[in-house]
Structure formats: structure tokens, C-alpha cells
Amino acid sequence: MKKIVHVAAAIITRPDGSFLLGQRAPETYYTGYWEFPGGKVEPGETPHEALVRELQEELGITVEAAHPWLTREHVYEHAHVNLHFFEVPRWHGELQTHVHAALAWQRAESLEVGPMLPANGPILKALRLPRAMGVTQAAQVGIAPQLAALDRALAAGLKWVQVREPDMPLAERTAFMREVENRCAAAGALCSLNAAELPEGFAPARGLHLPARLLMQCAQRPEGEWVGASCHTRAELEHAATLGLDYALLGHVLQTPTHPGQADLGWSRFGELIADLPMPVLAIGGLRPEDMELARSHGAHGIAMIRGAWN
Numbered sequence: 001m002k003k004i005v006h007v008a009a010a011i012i013t014r015p016d017g018s019f020l021l022g023q024r025a026p027e028t029y030y031t032g033y034w035e036f037p038g039g040k041v042e043p044g045e046t047p048h049e050a051l052v053r054e055l056q057e058e059l060g061i062t063v064e065a066a067h068p069w070l071t072r073e074h075v076y077e078h079a080h081v082n083l084h085f086f087e088v089p090r091w092h093g094e095l096q097t098h099v100h101a102a103l104a105w106q107r108a109e110s111l112e113v114g115p116m117l118p119a120n121g122p123i124l125k126a127l128r129l130p131r132a133m134g135v136t137q138a139a140q141v142g143i144a145p146q147l148a149a150l151d152r153a154l155a156a157g158l159k160w161v162q163v164r165e166p167d168m169p170l171a172e173r174t175a176f177m178r179e180v181e182n183r184c185a186a187a188g189a190l191c192s193l194n195a196a197e198l199p200e201g202f203a204p205a206r207g208l209h210l211p212a213r214l215l216m217q218c219a220q221r222p223e224g225e226w227v228g229a230s231c232h233t234r235a236e237l238e239h240a241a242t243l244g245l246d247y248a249l250l251g252h253v254l255q256t257p258t259h260p261g262q263a264d265l266g267w268s269r270f271g272e273l274i275a276d277l278p279m280p281v282l283a284i285g286g287l288r289p290e291d292m293e294l295a296r297s298h299g300a301h302g303i304a305m306i307r308g309a310w311n
């Protein structure tokens with residue numbers, strides 16, 4: 001078996017959502033392929049330290065903030081790599097091309113350069129996943145007020161909705177799910193339907209969301225463009241990773257009236273539980289839009305909100 005080589009790689013982002021890619025120079029493996037800037041972790045370094053050093057060496061920039069995001073393994077013919085991806089939202093300095101043949105700012109949904117290094121396909125898919133999920137609560141607030149709140153949130157830019165309505169009667173649920181799917185599609189937003197609540201024969205258009213109980217019963221990834229799961233423990237997160245799911249939700253991070261009596265994880269435990277997973281994890285539980293940055297600084301891809309999404 002090949003020795004595992006640890007690599008730190010950076011998703012250097014701009015406020016408009018684009019990120020930086022570099023084209024590999026001649027006389028390296030995979031010449032001409034595109035990658036996220038970064039490189040090998042040297043003995044005695046943490047991946048974070050390696051990232052800061054590599055970005056200074058390769059691009060001449062100084063990192064101001066780097067948050068752990070995903071860790072993925074890939075076996076190449078030349079190496080078995082363990083890639084530690086960080087998000088770098090803040091840095092300063094003039095970008096220079098010290099090792100790459102070219103640099104390009106790109107967007108995951110409309111990549112203009114290629115080919116990417118083979119290990120990076122799932123990374124590009126993960127970068128297409130929106131950062132904020134709104135979870136419906138129509139059984140509590142009423143169907144019409146929920147749909148009105150959905151329209152307002154979609155108009156304000158929400159790009160991901162989970163229909164979660166365990167208390168809604170089946171007869172109303174089918175029509176409600178279709179309605180939310182249609183409104184999301186019209187707004188270019190992803191709609192995920194909760195797998196425990198699907199009426200007989202109802203197939204989600206794009207997104208399927210597994211509650212933890214169903215996740216643990218799955219031996220393979222259910223079909224669907226976007227499949228994710230709710231998790232509360234490391235074992236559940238690892239099972240979601242083994243199935244190759246696209247994302248997980250982990251909570252409850254803060255106290256929330258929707259799940260009274262359950263202990264909250266807090267941010268530092270949240271960060272420990274999601275360390276080194278290969279898929280994005282969103283924080284859930286008592287969160288509001290203003291918690292986004294704090295969540296991401298603890299390694300979250302983003303946040304899922306029930307009440308917080310609709311006000």
C-alpha cells in the first residue's frame with residue numbers, strides 16, 4: 001500500500017461566490033489540470049500551517065482566515081493523498097503566479113476551465129450546495145402563511161428548502177410538497193423532501209433528505225440528485241459519509257423550542273464531531289442568518305434554520 005500523503009488545499013473565495021483555481025505547470029504530475037492552490041503538509045506541520053505557508057509560497061498572499069471544510073482521500077497512481085480542504089474567505093496581498101501556469105476565478109455551477117484533478121469532482125459538487133437551508137414549519141404556522149414566507153425568502157435569495165412536516169395530514173402533504181417544489185424550481189432553488197414523510201409513490205424532483213433513523217437503515221445511497229441526512233452523532237455522520245451522501249445536518253447546536261429537553265451540542269463540540277468528514281455538514285438548531293459566519297468558522301458548510309429562515 002502507498003504511503004498516505006497529507007495535502008492542504010484552499011478554496012479561496014471572493015464575496016461574489018467565485019473561487020480561485022490554478023493550472024498545474026509543465027513537468028508535474030497531471031500537467032495542465034486545474035487544482036485548488038495548496039500542497040503537501042511537511043513533517044511537524046498541521047494542515048492549517050501548511051496551507052498558510054503554501055499560499056504565501058505559491059501565490060504570494062497572506063491568509064487572514066482559513067476554516068476547515070472537507071477532507072477527502074484519493075488514490076492516484078503516483079500517491080495516496082489525504083486532501084484537507086479549507087475555505088479561505090479573508091486574505092491580503094497581490095496574487096502572483098509563482099508555481100501555476102495560470103490562475104482563474106471560477107464558479108462551481110459554470111466552470112469555464114478544465115480538466116480538474118480527478119479527486120476534485122466531489123469538491124465541485126459540494127461547492128454547488130447552497131449555504132443556507134430553510135426548513136418548513138407549515139403545520140405550526142399554517143400552509144398559506146408558510147407559502148407566503150417561502151415566496152418572500154426565495155425572492156430574498158434563499159436557494160435551499162427542506163419540507164419537513166411530520167404533523168401535516170397526508171392528504172394536505174402531497175399538494176404542499178408539490179407546491180413547494182414548484183415554487184423552488186421557479187426560483188432556481190433546491191427543494192429537499194423528507195424521506196420519512198413521502199406519500200406512497202411520490203418521487204422527489206431533486207432532493208431527498210433522510211432522518212437519522214432511515215439513514216441508519218440504508219445499506220447504500222438512495223437514488224437522487226442530492227441526498228443528505230440529519231445526524232446527531234459521529235456514528236451517524238460516518239455512515240452518511242460511507243454511503244456517499246452529498247451533505248449532512250448536525251444538531252442541535254443551540255437550544256431550540258422545536259426540540260425541547262434535548263441537550264445542545266455547542267459550537268466546539270460541533271466542530272469536533274464534523275472533523276475530517278468527506279462531505280459538507282450544515283449546523284442546525286436555534287440558528288439565525290447572523291450565525292452563518294460563526295458556523296463556518298467551526299467547519300460548517302452553512303446553516304439550516306426552521307424559524308430563523310422565515311422572518
Ligand SMILES: Nc1nc2c([nH]c(=O)n2[C@@H]2O[C@H](COP(=O)(O)OP(=O)(O)OP(=O)(O)O)[C@@H](O)[C@H]2O)c(=O)[nH]1
Pocket residue numbers: 007008009028029030034035036037038039040074076079081083117118119120
Ligand atoms: N494543491 C492541490 N493538490 C491536489 C488537489 N487535488 C488533488 O488531488 N491534489 C493532489 O495532491 C497532491 C499535491 O501535492 P503538491 O502540489 O505538493 O505536489 P505535486 O504533485 O505538484 O509535486 P511535488 O511532488 O513536486 O511537490 C498531488 O498529488 C495532487 O495531485 C487540489 O485541488 N489542490
